[in-house]
Amino acid sequence: QVQLQESGPGLVKPSETLSLTCTVSGGSISSGSYYWGWVRQRPGEGLEWIGNIHYNGNTFYNPSVKSRLTMSVDASKNQFSLRLTSVTAADTAVYYCARRGMIVTVRGAFDIWGQGTMVTVSS
Amino acid sequence: SYELTQPLSVSVALGQTARINCEGNNIGTKDVHWYQQKPGQAPVLVIYGNTNRPSGIPERFSASNSGNTATLTISRAQVGDEADYSCQVWDDSTMVFGGGAKLTVL
Numbered sequence: 001q002v003q004l005q006e007s008g009p010g011l012v013k014p015s016e017t018l019s020l021t022c023t024v025s026g027g028s029i030s031s032g033s034y035y036w037g038w039v040r041q042r043p044g045e046g047l048e049w050i051g052n053i054h055y056n057g058n059t060f061y062n063p064s065v066k067s068r069l070t071m072s073v074d075a076s077k078n079q080f081s082l083r084l085t086s087v088t089a090a091d092t093a094v095y096y097c098a099r100r101g102m103i104v105t106v107r108g109a110f111d112i113w114g115q116g117t118m119v120t121v122s123s
Numbered sequence: 124s125y126e127l128t129q130p131l132s133v134s135v136a137l138g139q140t141a142r143i144n145c146e147g148n149n150i151g152t153k154d155v156h157w158y159q160q161k162p163g164q165a166p167v168l169v170i171y172g173n174t175n176r177p178s179g180i181p182e183r184f185s186a187s188n189s190g191n192t193a194t195l196t197i198s199r200a201q202v203g204d205e206a207d208y209s210c211q212v213w214d215d216s217t218m219v220f221g222g223g224a225k226l227t228v229l
Contacts (some may be wrong), residue, residue, distance in 0.1 A: 037218070039166075047158070047166065047209050049218035060216050063124070096165055107172030108213060109156035113165040 002027040004097050004114035012091075012121050018084040022097030022114060023077070030055045030075045035100040037110060038071070038082045040093040048093075052100055053080055087121045094118050125214035127221035134227045135200045143224045145193040145210030153212045155193040157186060160223070161206045169208075170195060200228050 008020035022036065029036065038050040051061040053071040061069050070083040084091060094116045101111035128146040135141035145155065157170035169180050173188040183198045197204055205228050210221040 039220075046207075046223040047160075047211075047220040049211075049220060052218070060218075062217060101171075106168065106177065107154045107156070107175070109168050109171040109211070110158070110166070111168050111171070111177065113167070116165050 002099065002112050004099065004112060006095060006097050006114045006117040008095075008117060008119070010118055010120060012087055012119060013123050014088055014121055015086055018082070018087050018091060018119060018121070020082045020095055020097075020117065020119070021079050022081070023079050024099075025078070028075075029073060029078050029080060032056075033102050035060075036073070036080045037098050037100050039096045039098055039110070039113075040091075041096070041116075042090075042093045050082065050084075050095075055080075089121050092119065092121045124217070125212070125219050127210055127212065127219055129208075129210060129221040129224040131222075132225045132227065134229055135197070136229050137202065138199055141197040141200050141204070141226055141228075143195040143197075143208050143226065145195070145221050146191055147193075147212065147219075147221075148191060150191055150193050150212065151189045153188075153214065155186070155188050156211045157195045158209045158211065159204075159206045160209065166209065197226070200226075202228050204228055 035052040037052040053059045068085045073080045096116045097114040098110040099112040158166035159169045160166040170186040186195045207223045209223040
């Protein structure tokens with residue numbers, strides 16, 4: 001059974017870079033059938049999609065963060081990562097990693113989610 | 124950019140039927156997915172591809188999608204169904220979520 005686990009610092013200073021990693025267990029990130037994504041949720045707000053990445057490096061980014069965002073995959077570690085530069089208080093949120101399931105099975109929905117990690121941007 | 128609009132809150136009496144709408148321009152032409160999120164927990168997929176339930180999701184959960192409105196229906200509502208419900212679509216290479224609707228079971 002595939003599981004996802006986010007890791008990274010819980011506190012980041014304004015103007016610095018937020019870096020998070022999602023470790024995939026119970027399955028291979030290199031299977032080729034899936035995209036892997038990040039979703040965040042600001043306190044008291046709804047879900048916001050950040051971006052998706054395939055293990056071959058193909059990416060889709062939310063235009064609202066595209067200029068500050070880099071996603072990457074480390075297949076040797078079965079991990080994918082998010083890097084968000086020049087953060088502000090508006091980037092304070094719970095960050096979730098998730099698997100975008102296959103079109104033929106779940107029509108591309110996010111079918112598996114990590115538990116989420118809280119990131120606060122503050123000096 | 125594409126927008127999805129959901130009511131902030133929906134209330135339903137215990138054992139009755141709850142309906143949660145998700146409005147978007149021609150949403151009926153898109154695949155709509157629904158997620159349930161309980162406080163302090165990660166979202167859980169409850170409906171994918173407009174009408175399909177993942178394994179483990181009760182038959183009480185159903186959905187439809189036509190025109191400019193997609194609807195999640197929860198029959199025989201239980202206290203355990205209290206949660207935020209968010210719709211989601213893919214539009215022009217962008218994934219879009221609705222703002223989420225909080226379901227209260229009275």
